Amino acid sequence: SGEIKRFLRDDGMVKVSRTLKENGWKIKQTAEKISYEQGREATLEEISKLTELSIEDIVMAMEANVEVESIYKSVYQ
């Protein structure tokens, strides 16, 4: 729908979404691994150490994921 198109067009971050999405995948894998091993949620610092991504990159990558989720949300609305 127009909503999704506007969304993709308006957001400059879509341009960098490939790396961000790859990072997003790496972050989620790592978070799952930590929470499986520790029996609790992984923190930003722990994820940063294991992925060698900066806190800043993790914040941005998680934003890219939010966007993917929002796109799905608008699709199913």
Place this chain on the structure above:
Amino acid sequence: MRNEMTMEFDAISENEAFARISVAAFISFLNPTLEEMSDVKTAVSEAVTNAVIHGYDGIEGGKVVINCLIEKDVLHIEVIDKGKGIENIERAMEPLFTTKPELNRSGMGFPFMEAFMDDLEVISEPDKGTIVQMKKKIGCTSWIEDEE
């Protein structure tokens, strides 16, 4: 530890992502989990969207203010608009209640804020505006322990 920020921006939907990312970046040094970060982002998104869509519905030039205060491991957020205000706050906070069904609003903004944050308070006056106050404890305090 105390850290404070405040931001004010044009009430346009393009700024919703900006607000959400800024708050996420602001709290990141508290060492949150991904889930805590995403909870806070969802709550901020809903509150800012409400300010833009409902508060300034049809009003040009509105501004949204976000105040963030971190005190120890508790995050306090206020999202403020000077728009139309809410007549019946209790009813507005009920799940599925919306005054904009035509925009596909789900009426789940306030229930989400309530679910994802530890505390939610809404102060509003018709034609004066709305203040949404939220609190959340960020669980992992390793950063604070590291402080000398």
Place this chain on the structure above:
Amino acid sequence: MRNEMTMEFDAISENEAFARISVAAFISFLNPTLEEMSDVKTAVSEAVTNAVIHGYDGIEGGKVVINCLIEKDVLHIEVIDKGKGIENIERAMEPLFTTKPELNRSGMGFPFMEAFMDDLEVISEPDKGTIVQMKKKIGCTSWIEDEE
């Protein structure tokens, strides 16, 4: 298109990343290239670091203000502190000039801001504070062309 935001935060080094990310998020709807984005982030980082390290050197409770205005495809940024100020602005802006060699400062903050932005102006008064004004045209205007 016009879009404006202003933010104020505690002058602590933890907030430098927050400021940089926020400005990046604010300009992202202008559809910048990665390079433009990174240029702006570098300039903001340098200006905020200067406010914290030089402006409020040894002063508790200082605040940094960032004003951002997007007018068409031009970004205007102001980074403001109410700290010590600069006695000789011309000399301060010279490459490699630093009053803090002991902190491994490179003296390249102002030269970087000048290189990465299209325009740099510094207004300062001893014991009043410093205003760093920067401008940059963001090249990709597809978003603006698409507007009806």
